[in-house]
Amino acid sequence: MIINFWGNLPALLRYPFRGLHRVEYELSRQASVKDIVESFGIPHTEVGRLTSNGRDISFSWPGAGADSLDVYPFCPPVDVLTPTLLRPESLAGITFAVDVNVGKLASLLRLAGFDTFYQNYIADPALIEVAGREQRIVLSRDKGLLKRKELVFGYLVREIYPEKQLTEVVHLFGLKELMQPFSRCMRCNGLLQVVAKEQISDRLEPLTKKYYNFFQQCRHCRQIYWPGSHRDKLLSLLSKCHTQNLDTAQ
Numbered sequence: 001m002i003i004n005f006w007g008n009l010p011a012l013l014r015y016p017f018r019g020l021h022r023v024e025y026e027l028s029r030q031a032s033v034k035d036i037v038e039s040f041g042i043p044h045t046e047v048g049r050l051t052s053n054g055r056d057i058s059f060s061w062p063g064a065g066a067d068s069l070d071v072y073p074f075c076p077p078v079d080v081l082t083p084t085l086l087r088p089e090s091l092a093g094i095t096f097a098v099d100v101n102v103g104k105l106a107s108l109l110r111l112a113g114f115d116t117f118y119q120n121y122i123a124d125p126a127l128i129e130v131a132g133r134e135q136r137i138v139l140s141r142d143k144g145l146l147k148r149k150e151l152v153f154g155y156l157v158r159e160i161y162p163e164k165q166l167t168e169v170v171h172l173f174g175l176k177e178l179m180q181p182f183s184r185c186m187r188c189n190g191l192l193q194v195v196a197k198e199q200i201s202d203r204l205e206p207l208t209k210k211y212y213n214f215f216q217q218c219r220h221c222r223q224i225y226w227p228g229s230h231r232d233k234l235l236s237l238l239s240k241c242h243t244q245n246l247d248t249a250q
Helices: 031-041 101-113 122-132 162-173 198-205 205-210 230-243
Strands: 001-003 020-023 047-052 067-072 095-098 137-140 154-156 194-195 215-218
Touching: 031 047, 031 067, 095 101, 095 122, 095 205, 101 137, 101 162, 122 137, 162 230, 194 198, 198 215
Parallel strands: 001 067, 095 137, 137 154
Antiparallel strands: 001 020, 047 067, 194 215
C-alpha cells in the first residue's frame, strides 16, 4: 500500500518517517485505516479526510481493501458543527476541554469568551470522559491522549507559547467573530455579570474603590473583575487573533 500524507501531517510522523510525504506500507495484519495512520504517529484527531483509490472512506475502512491511502489534515476554518464521514456525530457548539500541558491556554480562551473546561492534574481518562459527556474539543500537546479511541474531537496544539496557541486555535476553528472578551471568569469559567459597586465595596481595596466604578462578578465563584491597567494588554492580545493567521493546513 502507498500512503500519501498531505499538508502539515508529515511533520507529525514518527521517526524514521518524519517529513516524508509518501510511504510504502506492507500490511502484515488486519487493521483499520485508523490503526494504520496512528501507527505512523498521527492521532486520528488530526485527520480531516481519508481517501482510498480516490474514494472517501471512514476510519473503520479495512486497510486490506486499499492499494493507496491519502491522508489529509483539516483546512481552516474547521467546521465541527456539521456531520462528516469521519465524524458522523457533530458537536452542538464550540466548547473546549484543555489538557494540563497547555493550561495557560485555558485562561486565554476564557478571556476571549469561550466555554473552556480545565482542571489541574486531571487524569487523561477523566478529561476524555468530560469531553465526551459535554461535547467538548480536547486541546493538548500529548499525541497519546489524542489517540484514545473514545475521543472524537481534539487538536494537537503545535505552538509553545500560550499567546500563539490562542491565535492558533482561533484561526483553526474560525473563531474570530465569535469572541466575547471579558464575558467569562478566567478562574472558573463561569459567566460574568455586571455588579453595582455598592454591593461589593467591602471587598475592594481603597485605590480600586477610588478610581474604578465599573465591575463584573462571576456568577459561580464570585470573583470580581474591573477594567484595570491589564485590560488594554489583554485586548491587544485578542486583537492579534484578528490580524494574525497561522497556516495550520500547510
